[in-house]
Amino acid sequence: MPASEFGQLQRRLGAGKVLLRPSECSSYRYDAIQFGVRPLAVVLPETVEDVVQAVRAAQAAGVPVVGRGAASGLSGGAAPAQPGLVVSFTRMTALRILPQQREAVAQAGVVTLAVSEAARLHGLTYPPDPASLRTSTIGGNLGENAGGPLCFKYGVTGDYVRALQVVDADGEIHHLTRDAYDLAGLMIGSEGTLGLITEATLRLVPPARHTLTLQASFGSLEACAAAVSTAISAGTVPAKLEFMDAACIGAVEDYLHLGLPRHAAALLLVDSDGDDPAQVEAELKVVEEAFRAAGGEVRRARDAQEAAALWQARRSVSPALGRIRPARMNEDIAVPRSRLPQVVAEIQALAEPYGFPLVQFGHIGDGNLHPNILFDPRRDDPEQVHELAHRIAQVALRHGGVLSGEHGIGSMKRAFMAEAVDTQTAAAYWAIKDTLDPAGRLNPEKLLPPRGALATGPEVAHAGA
Amino acid sequence: MPASEFGQLQRRLGAGKVLLRPSECSSYRYDAIQFGVRPLAVVLPETVEDVVQAVRAAQAAGVPVVGRGAASGLSGGAAPAQPGLVVSFTRMTALRILPQQREAVAQAGVVTLAVSEAARLHGLTYPPDPASLRTSTIGGNLGENAGGPLCFKYGVTGDYVRALQVVDADGEIHHLTRDAYDLAGLMIGSEGTLGLITEATLRLVPPARHTLTLQASFGSLEACAAAVSTAISAGTVPAKLEFMDAACIGAVEDYLHLGLPRHAAALLLVDSDGDDPAQVEAELKVVEEAFRAAGGEVRRARDAQEAAALWQARRSVSPALGRIRPARMNEDIAVPRSRLPQVVAEIQALAEPYGFPLVQFGHIGDGNLHPNILFDPRRDDPEQVHELAHRIAQVALRHGGVLSGEHGIGSMKRAFMAEAVDTQTAAAYWAIKDTLDPAGRLNPEKLLPPRGALATGPEVAHAGA
Numbered sequence: 001m002p003a004s005e006f007g008q009l010q011r012r013l014g015a016g017k018v019l020l021r022p023s024e025c026s027s028y029r030y031d032a033i034q035f036g037v038r039p040l041a042v043v044l045p046e047t048v049e050d051v052v053q054a055v056r057a058a059q060a061a062g063v064p065v066v067g068r069g070a071a072s073g074l075s076g077g078a079a080p081a082q083p084g085l086v087v088s089f090t091r092m093t094a095l096r097i098l099p100q101q102r103e104a105v106a107q108a109g110v111v112t113l114a115v116s117e118a119a120r121l122h123g124l125t126y127p128p129d130p131a132s133l134r135t136s137t138i139g140g141n142l143g144e145n146a147g148g149p150l151c152f153k154y155g156v157t158g159d160y161v162r163a164l165q166v167v168d169a170d171g172e173i174h175h176l177t178r179d180a181y182d183l184a185g186l187m188i189g190s191e192g193t194l195g196l197i198t199e200a201t202l203r204l205v206p207p208a209r210h211t212l213t214l215q216a217s218f219g220s221l222e223a224c225a226a227a228v229s230t231a232i233s234a235g236t237v238p239a240k241l242e243f244m245d246a247a248c249i250g251a252v253e254d255y256l257h258l259g260l261p262r263h264a265a266a267l268l269l270v271d272s273d274g275d276d277p278a279q280v281e282a283e284l285k286v287v288e289e290a291f292r293a294a295g296g297e298v299r300r301a302r303d304a305q306e307a308a309a310l311w312q313a314r315r316s317v318s319p320a321l322g323r324i325r326p327a328r329m330n331e332d333i334a335v336p337r338s339r340l341p342q343v344v345a346e347i348q349a350l351a352e353p354y355g356f357p358l359v360q361f362g363h364i365g366d367g368n369l370h371p372n373i374l375f376d377p378r379r380d381d382p383e384q385v386h387e388l389a390h391r392i393a394q395v396a397l398r399h400g401g402v403l404s405g406e407h408g409i410g411s412m413k414r415a416f417m418a419e420a421v422d423t424q425t426a427a428a429y430w431a432i433k434d435t436l437d438p439a440g441r442l443n444p445e446k447l448l449p450p451r452g453a454l455a456t457g458p459e460v461a462h463a464g465a
Numbered sequence: 466m467p468a469s470e471f472g473q474l475q476r477r478l479g480a481g482k483v484l485l486r487p488s489e490c491s492s493y494r495y496d497a498i499q500f501g502v503r504p505l506a507v508v509l510p511e512t513v514e515d516v517v518q519a520v521r522a523a524q525a526a527g528v529p530v531v532g533r534g535a536a537s538g539l540s541g542g543a544a545p546a547q548p549g550l551v552v553s554f555t556r557m558t559a560l561r562i563l564p565q566q567r568e569a570v571a572q573a574g575v576v577t578l579a580v581s582e583a584a585r586l587h588g589l590t591y592p593p594d595p596a597s598l599r600t601s602t603i604g605g606n607l608g609e610n611a612g613g614p615l616c617f618k619y620g621v622t623g624d625y626v627r628a629l630q631v632v633d634a635d636g637e638i639h640h641l642t643r644d645a646y647d648l649a650g651l652m653i654g655s656e657g658t659l660g661l662i663t664e665a666t667l668r669l670v671p672p673a674r675h676t677l678t679l680q681a682s683f684g685s686l687e688a689c690a691a692a693v694s695t696a697i698s699a700g701t702v703p704a705k706l707e708f709m710d711a712a713c714i715g716a717v718e719d720y721l722h723l724g725l726p727r728h729a730a731a732l733l734l735v736d737s738d739g740d741d742p743a744q745v746e747a748e749l750k751v752v753e754e755a756f757r758a759a760g761g762e763v764r765r766a767r768d769a770q771e772a773a774a775l776w777q778a779r780r781s782v783s784p785a786l787g788r789i790r791p792a793r794m795n796e797d798i799a800v801p802r803s804r805l806p807q808v809v810a811e812i813q814a815l816a817e818p819y820g821f822p823l824v825q826f827g828h829i830g831d832g833n834l835h836p837n838i839l840f841d842p843r844r845d846d847p848e849q850v851h852e853l854a855h856r857i858a859q860v861a862l863r864h865g866g867v868l869s870g871e872h873g874i875g876s877m878k879r880a881f882m883a884e885a886v887d888t889q890t891a892a893a894y895w896a897i898k899d900t901l902d903p904a905g906r907l908n909p910e911k912l913l914p915p916r917g918a919l920a921t922g923p924e925v926a927h928a929g930a
Contacts, residue, residue: 100694100803123700145644158647159624172889179610179867180874180882180912181659181894182623185650194646206700229565235588235671276744338565402644409645417645424637428901429646435900436893447645 005061006041006085012053017044028086029079031071032132033330034411036079039066039086046091048165048173048198055171055196058085058441066443067192069109069140072132074330075410077144077191081445087196089139097122097204103162104202108139115202125207127154130406131318142197145189147406149240149271152365154205156406158188165199169437173198186432191408192443194436208273211239212284213307216296217264221245221341224266227294228337228364231287238287240271241365242314245344248359252313255320260313261297268296268364269314271307317361324357325374329389329412335401337367346395347371354388356380368405369396390416409447417449470526471506471550477518482509493551494544496536497597498795499876501544504531504551511556513630513638513663520636520661523550523906531908532657534574534605537597539795540875542609542656546910552661554604562587562669568627569667573604580667590672592619595871596783607662610654612871614705617830618738619670621871623653630664634902638663651897656873657908659901673738676704677749678772681761682729686710686806689731692759693802693829696752703752705736706830707779710809713824717778720785725778726762733761733829734779736772782826789822790839794854794877800866802832811860812836819853821845833870834861855881874912882914 003020010018019025019042029036040063043054058065064084071078080086089109096105099122104115112133115126129148130136136146142164147156164184166174174195176184187195218224228241244252244267253260260267268291272284284300291298301307321328335343344360351358351373362369371392375385393403393416403413403420418426426449433440433448468485475483484490484507493507494500505528508519523530529549536543545551554574561570564587569580577598580591594613595601601611607629612621629649631639639660641649652660683689693706709717709732718725725732733756737749749765756763766772786793800808809825816823816838827834836857840850858868858881868878868885883891891914898905898913 099698101801102697168889168893174890174893175887176890177867179654179869180886181655181897182647182650182653183890183893183897185647188647189644190646206702232567233564237671274744276741276747279739279741279744282741336566402642404644421645422640424633425639425641425648428633428639428648431900432646432648432897435896 002040002061002063005057009041009043009053009057013043013050017046017050018042019044025086028068028088031073031076031078033074034076034079036076036081036411037083039080040083042086042088044088044091048167051087051167051196051198052171052173054085054087055167055169059169059171059439061085064441064444065196067108067139067143067196069137069143070111070132070135072136073140073144073410074332074407075144075404075412077408077410077443077446078140079411081411084441089137092198097124099124102204104204105199106138106202107199108137108197110138112136112138112141119204120207123206124204126160126202126204128157128160138200138202139197142188142200143191144408145406147363147366147368149242149363151406152241152363153237153239158185160203161188161200162203163201164197166195166197168195169439169442189408191410191447193433193447194442196442208239209275210277210280211271211273211307212280213301213310214270214284214288214298215310215313216268216270216291216298217261218266218268218294218296220265221344223295224268225337225341227291227296228268230294231290232337232365234286234290236272236283236286238270238283238365239273240269241363242269243267243362243364243369244314244317245348245360247357248317248361251320251324251359252316255323256312256316258313267313269310314361321359321372321374325376327375327377329373329375329385330407331371331373331389331392332368332404332407333371333393333396333401334366334368334405335396335399337364339399339401340364340367340369343369343395343399343401347392350391350395351388354384356385356388363405366405367401394419411446414445414447414449417447421449467505467526467528470522474506474508474518474522478508478515482511482515483507484509490551493533493553496538496541496543498539499541499544501541501546501876502548504545505548507551507553509553509556513632516552516632516661516663517636517638519550519552520632520634524634524636524904526550529906529909530661532573532604532608532661534602534608535576535597535600537601538605538609538875539797539872540609540869540877542873542875542908542911543605544876546876549906554602557663562589564589567669569669570664571603571667572664573602573662575603577601577603577606584669585672588671589669591625591667591669593622593625603665603667604662607653607665608656609873610871612828612831612833614707614828616871617706617828618702618704623650625668626653626665627668628666629662631660631662633660634904634907654873656875656912658898658912659907661907673704674740675742675745676736676738676772677745678766678775679735679749679753679763680775680778681733681735681756681763682726683731683733683759683761684728685730686809688760689733690802690806692733692756692761695759696755697802697830699751699755701737701748701751703735703748703830704738705734706828707734708732708827708829708834709779709782710813710825712822713782713826716785716789716824717781720788721777721781723774723778732778734775779826786824786837786839790841792840792842794838794840794850795872796836796838796854796857797833797869797872798836798858798861798866799831799833799870800861800864802829804864804866805829805832805834808834808860808864808866812857815856815860816853819849821850821853828870831870832866859884876911879910879912879914882912886914
């Protein structure tokens with residue numbers, strides 16, 4: 001009886017920590033892209049012991065447990081697929097900076113930006129910068145192994161993890177370091193399907209002291225891709241290297257009238273950073289020359305204010321798209337950089353017959369592209385949206401890419417996973433899942449390809465005994 | 466019947482690829498620190514398909530499979546603990562550099578240094594620099610997640626892995642990327658106990674253009690540790706930051722008469738690197754000032770030749786120790802940097818009653834310390850050596866450290882693992898092992914704590930169903 005188990009949990013933890021009313025629980029069924037089912041109960045833990053109690057109550061009730069941070073995710077990772085218990089980490093916000101070790105010890109509910117802000121007082125920073133960093137939490141970032149514009153130079157969330165505290169499917173607490181079997185690494189990006197991350201020890205670095213910015217527009221996708229390749233081949237490692245396609249430029253220009261080049265096929269925004277101004281200037285100069293050589297029209301920001309103005313175009317993509325259609329399916333493919341012109345063109349061609357407005361932007365340094373399908377849920381057929389998203393995923397896979405650059409698989413791309421990984425590797429995923437969560441209670445119906453989609457059983461795990 | 470299975474394998478692959486004579490197999494039973502048992506057969510694969518055949522032959526014969534690179538490991542990882550098949554990767558040396566992607570695709574047998582040398586032609590480099598990089602292989606480095614002096618600034622082997630090709634316990638081939646469940650990360654550092662890594666896609670970076678070097682000596686361990694802390698707190702990230710204790714200084718000075726300060730309690734060697742000479746100079750100046758403020762006597766190298774002379778002290782540690790006693794047990798603990806003075810002093814005090822000469826050196830930036838117990842296997846009691854090694858490991862654990870910074874656990878520190886990880890985490894290790902290698906044929910008796918050493922059974926995996 002879930003109700004009685006969660007009633008007991010409420011009595012043990014206190015009424016303020018456990019929500020049981022359907023009206024309250026309703027607010028915990030979605031993330032930024034997907035609606036899930038209403039949870040039976042929501043727990044708001046303040047300590048790791050509260051999480052242990054919650055997991056054990058769900059175990060006793062025989063229902064799923066879904067971890068949730070700020071619910072700003074873009075793949076449905078935190079939206080429950082089945083009725084169960086949601087563990088909302090928003091009150092687990094303890095944060096300590098250890099300047100000598102250059103580490104932050106952050107509970108799962110700490111807001112991403114809070115880590116950088118606390119680190120800054122000690123002359124340090126935490127580089128991973130998902131777009132949602134003002135609201136997203138460290139726990140959610142870890143669950144999806146989130147990236148951001150800075151990840152081309154500085155790496156993704158998982159690259160900054162020294163250790164994790166994790167509560168497993170049985171409510172046991174683990175302290176995972178990165179030696180021996182890297183179980184911490186296995187938890188990162190696993191979307192709460194193998195355990196609940198309750199605390200992370202994160203590596204901090206000294207921030208770059210200087211940043212310079214430029215914007216460039218190109219007459220063709222090929223010219224844009226060639227410009228990026230030339231700049232990178234010349235040894236530059238820009239801190240940010242962002243791409244917008246013609247549709248995206250048009251959407252932002254319609255919205256803000258910034259004077260963006262409507263005739264352009266592609267726009268690039270580049271930050272170069274470092275400690276030495278001359279070195280930063282030298283790097284941006286190489287980038288600038290590579291861009292001009294490829295036919296780009298380049299604008300350099302003369303100061304921080306101009307830099308902010310140039311970046312406004314990129315920052316305004318989300319609200320600009322919201323004006324075109326009320327909803328969007330935000331893809332997150334990553335492909336070898338050399339394939340980008342072809343991939344962008346193929347996806348554009350694919351979308352045309354469907355009639356949905358489609359814009360493309362992303363972190364071009366990593367080949368991480370966000371094709372966004374814009375639609376109106378009151379009018380458009382969700383099947384059609386899903387079909388187009390699926391065909392976009394297939395374009396990525398055909399070009400040697402992967403389904404997710406930084407948003408995770410969640411429920412949104414789960415059905416495509418059977419095409420993304422070999423049968424034997426999918427079977428190994430399931431074998432790991434079955435081992436660490438034999439009852440299948442941790443965030444079911446996420447990330448892993450549906451078992452039925454596998455051609456054969458989990459032979460990796462069982463055939464060899 | 467192993468003999469007939471391996472005879473068949475020899476007929477299938479060709480006589481040159483499969484060694485069956487005991488005299489030939491004897492050469493494949495050790496690594497740089499440990500003798501194991503003589504393998505029943507040795508296979509020298511040239512392709513991943515050869516590896517598949519080898520694994521299937523071992524499966525049919527019902528005997529273990531142990532992967533082996535250059536056997537330069539320092540924890541017994543490649544020394545077979547049971548009679549079985551050794552897969553020696555020395556002929557799998559295909560290497561491609563993809564300059565556009567900044568990647569190297571290296572088969573397991575590629576020598577570590579060969580990756581950097583091939584990358585250099587394209588203006589790139591591969592930073593991980595284990596001391597054995599002239600002989601060690603990429604496969605061995607991945608198996609132990611090897612580090613080196615550069616890892617404080619640049620990270621360890623695993624930080625450069627984009628994808629792996631792996632042959633599992635059943636002879637199935639996997640192509641593992643770092644998204645979804647990070648099975649590639651799980652393989653790294655698993656010492657061939659979960660699969661055989663046959664090929665790696667490695668990330669390359671532009672090399673730093675300038676390097677400056679200094680050496681500093683200190684009158685006490687505390688002064689040395691304080692100097693390092695001050696330099697790092699000031700925001701410097703030296704490329705290398707190496708430590709030698711008084712006994713180590715004495716051993717090298719006895720050997721080479723370089724004029725090292727025999728009175729010193731500690732010696733530091735520092736490289737600062739970067740693209741901009743002024744920036745590198747500025748960083749080393751901060752380091753220099755921090756060292757002097759802590760009472761260090763500092764010597765700056767004026768040119769590359771002087772830098773090489775300063776580094777000769779560190780490079781000569783191994784031969785210098787070999788002159789004192791013919792054998793050594795090379796520990797590889799890592800502790801929080803702030804604890805180093807205490808840890809070094811405690812280990813020194815521990816060793817005294819045993820009468821073994823003991824020297825300590827290591828990568829102080831990471832808190833990675835190599836206490837070396839020097840002994841004579843003809844005279845000294847191996848039980849005593851092991852007991853001291855165990856007590857040294859316990860010092861590390863007591864100070865919040867780990868058993869291995871860069872050499873792996875192997876057979877050498879396996880018995881200490883039960884003290885290093887919690888029961889529930891050790892059980893999770895075993896649950897993963899049992900899932901991916903149910904017959905226990907992949908490099909048995911390595912890394913994982915002996916099952917008997919666990920207080921309870923693998924409850925993580927089975928209690929919750």
